[in-house]
Amino acid sequence: YYPVLIDSNKYVAVLCGFLLGLGDSCYNTQVYALLGSMFSDDSAPAFALFFFTQSLTAAVGFFYSTYLLLQWQLLITAIFCVAGTLAFFQVEWNTTHPSRKGYSAIN
Secondary structure, three states, X not given: OOXXXXXXXXXXXXXXXXXXXXXXXXXXXXXHHHHHHHOOOOOHHHHHHHHHHHHHHXXXXXXXXXXXXXXXXXXXXXXXXXXXXXHHHHHXXXXXXXXXXXXXXXX
């Protein structure tokens, strides 16, 4: 028997599902736009590598989900979410920063 943090509530479950779907759609839209702009000449290999990596990490997640408790799974997810967000912002900044040169701020 494991103690729970909060009691079950169907409204909270629906809200969490909605927020997860919204976050996933926003993330995928940004990644697709970034890949499409960075590899505009030949984007098929970039998207293939992205989908391969995404599928591989999902398979790894399914594999370790039977061996680790939920707390450890959430910790792994949180660490990779933060690392992925930081890496995305770094790539976004590096690809769009050169296009900002020559512009001055509007006062």
